Amino acid sequence: AAALMGGVAQAETSATAGVTVAQLVERAPIHWVSIAQIEKSLEGVPPMNVGFDIDDTVLYSSPGFYRGIQIYGNHFSSNPEFWQLMNNGWDAYSIPKEVGRELIAMHLRRHDHIYFITARAASQTETVTNLLQKTFNIPASEMHPVIFTGIRPGENTKTPWLSKLNIKLYYGDADSDIEAAQAVHGRGIRVLRASNSTYVPHPQAGALGEEVIVGSDH
Amino acid sequence: AAALMGGVAQAETSATAGVTVAQLVERAPIHWVSIAQIEKSLEGVPPMNVGFDIDDTVLYSSPGFYRGIQIYGNHFSSNPEFWQLMNNGWDAYSIPKEVGRELIAMHLRRHDHIYFITARAASQTETVTNLLQKTFNIPASEMHPVIFTGIRPGENTKTPWLSKLNIKLYYGDADSDIEAAQAVHGRGIRVLRASNSTYVPHPQAGALGEEVIVGSDH
Amino acid sequence: AAALMGGVAQAETSATAGVTVAQLVERAPIHWVSIAQIEKSLEGVPPMNVGFDIDDTVLYSSPGFYRGIQIYGNHFSSNPEFWQLMNNGWDAYSIPKEVGRELIAMHLRRHDHIYFITARAASQTETVTNLLQKTFNIPASEMHPVIFTGIRPGENTKTPWLSKLNIKLYYGDADSDIEAAQAVHGRGIRVLRASNSTYVPHPQAGALGEEVIVGSDH
Amino acid sequence: AAALMGGVAQAETSATAGVTVAQLVERAPIHWVSIAQIEKSLEGVPPMNVGFDIDDTVLYSSPGFYRGIQIYGNHFSSNPEFWQLMNNGWDAYSIPKEVGRELIAMHLRRHDHIYFITARAASQTETVTNLLQKTFNIPASEMHPVIFTGIRPGENTKTPWLSKLNIKLYYGDADSDIEAAQAVHGRGIRVLRASNSTYVPHPQAGALGEEVIVGSDH
Numbered sequence A, B, C, D: 001a002a003a004l005m006g007g008v009a010q011a012e013t014s015a016t017a018g019v020t021v022a023q024l025v026e027r028a029p030i031h032w033v034s035i036a037q038i039e040k041s042l043e044g045v046p047p048m049n050v051g052f053d054i055d056d057t058v059l060y061s062s063p064g065f066y067r068g069i070q071i072y073g074n075h076f077s078s079n080p081e082f083w084q085l086m087n088n089g090w091d092a093y094s095i096p097k098e099v100g101r102e103l104i105a106m107h108l109r110r111h112d113h114i115y116f117i118t119a120r121a122a123s124q125t126e127t128v129t130n131l132l133q134k135t136f137n138i139p140a141s142e143m144h145p146v147i148f149t150g151i152r153p154g155e156n157t158k159t160p161w162l163s164k165l166n167i168k169l170y171y172g173d174a175d176s177d178i179e180a181a182q183a184v185h186g187r188g189i190r191v192l193r194a195s196n197s198t199y200v201p202h203p204q205a206g207a208l209g210e211e212v213i214v215g216s217d218h
């Protein structure tokens, strides 16, 4: 009873040695969507500006971040040396996500205008734009330079960009990605952060009432 | 890739002897909801008329229907003798569903007006109204007689009742329940038909884009 | 980390509004088997005596038990009137389980000798044997009368029968079914108790290290 | 019925828009285990030689392999230049798996002797041994040099090493890891290959009848 009301969990778990059928049937109350459903929901909508987060959304980039912590310690993210490396080559070790390939291909089919907006800090130079363009087969003429917002405590640095660029559909793995989209009365769609992502703690996908893409962990 | 687009299944199944992580992560693209979320979505909405299907929604009634097939054969549902028995006592063997208890309790808390609308054929007499009222602790003063619509091929017999009674929220396990709600531009919310229900084939819950209640199989 | 050690649960649950990939991947540490795998494991084994529990193993019999509680109250199971009714007709409302059909068919193919051993109390007469024989297409010549062990506090009433009948493979939904098999150094295989079974609390299937049959809830 | 026999899948999938309860309950017929259960199964067993595969077992090493394909093309794995890089630094971008941490810690507690056996080709020099020793806190005195078996078509290059080293318990993600353990009548335990691993196609974990560790994707 409690579970129906959203209370005590009746979940299949490794914590106990067995399972009940109620636990097998249990699912998190999430709005799951497929990319086909997203595309269908956009039928008849003229080309629009759409936005993507990068890390754990279109690229599994933990490799570079993991190396960064090993070399620069816990404060790596406030070290410009780290960002110069991360933004200028370490994405050679980032694994492109299939969900990224599929979403970008779908939006290119629709002739939408794609923007990548990341909370990575800007660095002197960057090769991320070029890597994303090549990796996801985005025509050079349609590739906008990646927007590096950086992080400022207490602020959502993506919201102003969604507003400025009139982005009404934004994909991301973090709560802040979804919150940014909701803040501009847009549609934030969640991509699952892979279980082996080093960016912990992992967010509760779907918890903000947003749509979550099935199978988007890889 | 295909799975992200809603194509080929990558599902955890007993058909093959093993599993991949992609299959473990896979979920059907369904809009799952908890009863707590439904209640929250109705905050501020004044008392309204709500409707419930009966069989496999608030009662697991397969026992009587199973006995009916044993005695009357495949055409039991067009035999008035069956309905006289089913509607006048055989629900003593029907198992009330927890999801039914929780939903009815929630709507009573809200002072909504509850109507039960079933495709069972009307019979000379019926004790179903009384059984539902007692089983779900509905105050006698608030119990409306069950509406028996029967089935007419090619028609959705529930739609006219949702319209007539201005029911904008209707719970059911069958596609026809959800379609009826959608036909009157209302909110159809799916309850899962238990896997041991004898009413086959089982519907694809969530396939009409409707919300599906987690854990509502029992 | 804790979850890998069998500690804190990382489970997909309706208790929280969202989900992480670790939760989606999580499974109870259970030894799941299919009937095909069971059959294969018996290749080359000559015909043997096998046993089946009845309630929630081959029959979903909650309808009669539910009615029993309504009429006789909480102590229905110590009332001979209840058992006379339950064992002489109320199984007309019990739903045969597919897993029961498949297992019995498999063991008949193997020419095993099938025994039904139930903790139901014996009654003056019984029609359960006849119902099982007809429902599961067991040749009359191969049908053994159901063994009604009754319940005696502090004892496992099935163990002596498994021993006496040299039953080395026993199927059941309750912990006591599996424990009886293990007590005679036999193979206890778990069948899932349906989530709408009125026999609560539901056991943790797999918790005794036994094999659990996939999809055996129905 | 077919699903119970291990035939047609009744699986929760993104291929169809909805779901049935049978699909929600469905599980692959796999023998899942937790690390706690493995440890318990070894109680009373004196210190023994145990083996671990490396890639996708204790390290998520796709980053280096992905880079290798980008630079050297599809035949990267027969190019000594690739292996010299992969084995001498590119694991700086490999993400250690929690399952690796937990298993190694458990075996160190037991004073077992740990061997790493990989199908990576040997290179002139290697820093993998050092990286594994530091990453998993293996006392230097107990660290055995990694064994690089390379790949020879038509052979399982790990089997001779399990035999030579009297390894009766071997952990790996690939079919060949489990087959090697089974070939020496040992215990092969499967670790899940992460869904974002670039080593495709992904194996069907559990398909060889082996135990599979829950939550071992990360």
Ligand SMILES: [Mg+2]
Residues within 6 Å of the ligand: A053, A054, A055, A056, A057, A172, A173, A174
């Ligand atoms: Mg991100």
Ligand SMILES: [Mg+2]
Residues within 6 Å of the ligand: B053, B054, B055, B056, B057, B172, B173, B174
């Ligand atoms: Mg119904």
Ligand SMILES: [Mg+2]
Residues within 6 Å of the ligand: C053, C054, C055, C056, C057, C172, C173, C174
């Ligand atoms: Mg039972």
Ligand SMILES: [Mg+2]
Residues within 6 Å of the ligand: D053, D054, D055, D056, D057, D172, D173, D174
């Ligand atoms: Mg491997």
